[in-house]
Amino acid sequence: MTMTETSGRPPGIVAQGVRRTFGSVEAVRSVDFHAQPGEITALVGPNGAGKTTLLLVLATLLVPDAGSVSVAGYDPMTEAGEVRRRLGWAPDVFGLYDNLTAREYLEFFADAYRIPRPRGQQRAAELLALAHLPEYADSPVHVLSRGQKQRLGVVRAMVHDPEVLILDEPASGLDPRSRVDLKEMLREYAESGRTVVVSSHILSDLEELADRVVFIDKGLSVGEHVMSALPTSATSRRTWRLRSLDEPALVAALTRNGYSHSEPTAAGIDVDLADDAAAAALIAGLVNDKVPLVSCAPIGGALEAAYLELTEGRS
Amino acid sequence: MSLAGIGVVARQEFRLRIRTGRWRWLLGAWLLVVTGFTGLLYAGLQHTTRTDDGAVMYGGLMLFVLALAALVAPALAAQSVNGDRERGVLAALQVTALGAGDIATGKLVAAWGTSVVFLALTLPDVLWCVAAGGVQLTRLLVTMGVMVLLLGVICAIALALSALLRRTTTSGLLSYLAVFALSIGTLVVFGLVSAATQETRVVHTPVDPNCSIDPGFSPGGCSGTYTESVVRTDRTWWLLAPNPFLILADSAPQTAKQKRGSSTDPLGSMARWVRDQRRGPTSSFTYGSLSSTRNPGAVWPWGLGFDVLLGAGGLWLTTRRLRTPTRKLARGARIA
Ligand SMILES: Nc1ncnc2c1ncn2[C@@H]1O[C@H](COP(=O)(O)OP(=O)(O)OP(=O)(O)O)[C@@H](O)[C@H]1O
Ligand SMILES: [Mg+2]
Numbered sequence: 048m049t050m051t052e053t054s055g056r057p058p059g060i061v062a063q064g065v066r067r068t069f070g071s072v073e074a075v076r077s078v079d080f081h082a083q084p085g086e087i088t089a090l091v092g093p094n095g096a097g098k099t100t101l102l103l104v105l106a107t108l109l110v111p112d113a114g115s116v117s118v119a120g121y122d123p124m125t126e127a128g129e130v131r132r133r134l135g136w137a138p139d140v141f142g143l144y145d146n147l148t149a150r151e152y153l154e155f156f157a158d159a160y161r162i163p164r165p166r167g168q169q170r171a172a173e174l175l176a177l178a179h180l181p182e183y184a185d186s187p188v189h190v191l192s193r194g195q196k197q198r199l200g201v202v203r204a205m206v207h208d209p210e211v212l213i214l215d216e217p218a219s220g221l222d223p224r225s226r227v228d229l230k231e232m233l234r235e236y237a238e239s240g241r242t243v244v245v246s247s248h249i250l251s252d253l254e255e256l257a258d259r260v261v262f263i264d265k266g267l268s269v270g271e272h273v274m275s276a277l278p279t280s281a282t283s284r285r286t287w288r289l290r291s292l293d294e295p296a297l298v299a300a301l302t303r304n305g306y307s308h309s310e311p312t313a314a315g316i317d318v319d320l321a322d323d324a325a326a327a328a329l330i331a332g333l334v335n336d337k338v339p340l341v342s343c344a345p346i347g348g349a350l351e352a353a354y355l356e357l358t359e360g361r362s
Numbered sequence: 363m364s365l366a367g368i369g370v371v372a373r374q375e376f377r378l379r380i381r382t383g384r385w386r387w388l389l390g391a392w393l394l395v396v397t398g399f400t401g402l403l404y405a406g407l408q409h410t411t412r413t414d415d416g417a418v419m420y421g422g423l424m425l426f427v428l429a430l431a432a433l434v435a436p437a438l439a440a441q442s443v444n445g446d447r448e449r450g451v452l453a454a455l456q457v458t459a460l461g462a463g464d465i466a467t468g469k470l471v472a473a474w475g476t477s478v479v480f481l482a483l484t485l486p487d488v489l490w491c492v493a494a495g496g497v498q499l500t501r502l503l504v505t506m507g508v509m510v511l512l513l514g515v516i517c518a519i520a521l522a523l524s525a526l527l528r529r530t531t532t533s534g535l536l537s538y539l540a541v542f543a544l545s546i547g548t549l550v551v552f553g554l555v556s557a558a559t560q561e562t563r564v565v566h567t568p569v570d571p572n573c574s575i576d577p578g579f580s581p582g583g584c585s586g587t588y589t590e591s592v593v594r595t596d597r598t599w600w601l602l603a604p605n606p607f608l609i610l611a612d613s614a615p616q617t618a619k620q621k622r623g624s625s626t627d628p629l630g631s632m633a634r635w636v637r638d639q640r641r642g643p644t645s646s647f648t649y650g651s652l653s654s655t656r657n658p659g660a661v662w663p664w665g666l667g668f669d670v671l672l673g674a675g676g677l678w679l680t681t682r683r684l685r686t687p688t689r690k691l692a693r694g695a696r697i698a
Binding site: 131 | 686688689
């Protein structure tokens with residue numbers, strides 16, 4: 048399938064002022080969300096922030112109470128069919144038909160997307176390879192492990208080679224190897240000019256995966272960061288973790304030099320430092336004091352720092 | 363909605379059903395029970411000397427098969443929508459190129475088709491009845507056709523309940539209640555409403571030419587008036603119409619002999635009874651001139667029409683509930 052150039056229609060996802068309530072629960076109050084082709088956009092927020100609800104609106108499943116939405120240039124509300132042809136969506140929790148084999152499962156969805164049989168079979172084989180499951184092609188889906196099921200569900204959303212791919216927590220339940228594979232797969236998919244949206248809590252993964260991050264909290268979009276522009280430890284305050292062969296000596300040296308530090312743990316001692324220069328000064332001082340220092344590194348990534356800063360005010 | 367889309371859904375449903383494995387046992391048990399019943403009927407009729415044993419057997423068998431099918435059909439459809447929702451496989455399907463109509467109709471076709479497979483398994487026993495004599499081809503074709511339609515109606519009602527209700531146990535239970543309401547409920551309501559609408563009427567008795575009562579002894583003499591209470595079933599017969607068993611009985615074409623009422627065929631007796639209800643009370647003083655000669659009208663076209671509309675409504679409702687994007691969700695339901 049080739050990308051259809053939609054002249055005059057905005058590619059990717061444009062959502063403005065989206066609102067959706069369930070009775071008295073305001074799941075999504077007002078969210079602005081954009082995702083561009085060629086990029087991986089991450090939707091990040093605490094539990095119950097409204098991520099899944101927003102994605103359901105984008106995926107033509109829920110009518111928003113207010114706001115305007117365009118997915119691949121079409122309105123999910125009034126032009127759901129057009130959107131569906133161009134959209135792949137994998138929910139956060141999903142079932143597989145237990146009595147089907149992995150191959151049959153993918154071929155069934157190829158049928159459901161009206162992909163001609165031979166092409167559908169070929170596509171199913173491609174996707175099984177992509178999910179690293181070819182050896183399970185003919186085993187019933189219910190024998191797959193949780194992570195394998197997750198991978199199958201993710202590639203299922205790509206059956207019709209959609210222009211926009213929306214994945215709700217695709218990395219949950221995946222081992223480190225599978226996560227790296229998922230990252231590579233999504234990266235490649237985005238680089239072919241498609242729009243990829245993922246929601247996740249696993250910030251360390253998103254750090255390497257996402258090009259842009261949209262934070263939402265309590266149904267509001269509260270921030271948007273281009274990953275490459277996030278403040279790093281070079282210029283911004285960060286917590287650093289120190290480890291030494293002689294812990295009492297380290298504590299004594301820190302106290303002597305007026306650094307406020309955390310209680311020592313097996314992992315080390317944490318110190319808040321203004322920037323990389325301050326860290327360099329601290330290390331030089333400790334070495335000078337003959338403290339046998341083993342390591343000194345900022346903990347958490349830039350994204351985690353931004354996320355924690357955002358959610359700090361929560362009770 | 364398209365034929366191809368319906369086909370995709372129906373084929374998938376069939377495949378999943380067959381794979382669950384218990385089917386061979388269920389179909390086997392069905393065959394055994396139905397054949398056992400036919401055998402008993404046959405044995406029971408051996409001691410009578412009638413020419414239409416086959417018709418009697420066939421009538422009994424059809425009523426029995428309808429009763430059994432009414433137990434099986436709801437189970438085939440009553441969990442098809444909310445079961446998929448529970449298993450988390452519905453939403454992914456709803457965002458494909460398949461429309462709500464494709465999904466709803468495909469599921470109905472699968473459930474209906476399965477119940478027709480059950481019906482087809484009774485064919486050997488039906489042939490046995492035919493061999494016993496007295497079953498004409500039109501009767502066979504019409505009852506089978508009506509039976510297939512009735513099974514579709516039951517499946518469609520169960521399907522709608524599965525789309526409307528969140529829990530599979532509730533929809534299963536209510537499907538059985540719906541079948542119960544149609545087959546027993548109609549009779550009960552008919553009986554109660556008819557009794558409540560009883561009326562008394564004054565009957566003028568004609569003069570009996572052979573009268574020999576002394577006018578001084580009996581005030582009315584040989585002609586007179588008296589009152590009797592009658593049940594105006596001609597006003598309430600429609601309450602019986604949706605009953606699937608009566609529809610099956612009333613729609614079965616009858617031979618001249620069966621029409622005269624000289625047959626003990628159960629379908630014929632039920633048909634005569636329900637048509638009598640439609641005609642309503644006749645005078646107790648009929649000297650061969652009153653309404654009893656009027657040919658009572660058929661009840662089944664009304665009943666079958668109503669039931670088919672009910673089924674169509676069920677399919678329409680299911681389609682509506684499957685249409686996305688959704689504005690309203692059932693309380694406590696999540697899409698994904
Ligand atoms: N169908 C529904 N009916 C009632 N309330 C709902 C429904 N769906 C979501 N909610 C509520 O809306 C809020 C947002 O839910 P949502 O599933 O969008 O959160 P989320 O950001 O995806 O959370 P998580 O990270 O835990 O997946 C929650 O408070 C939830 O209870
Ligand atoms: Mg969620």
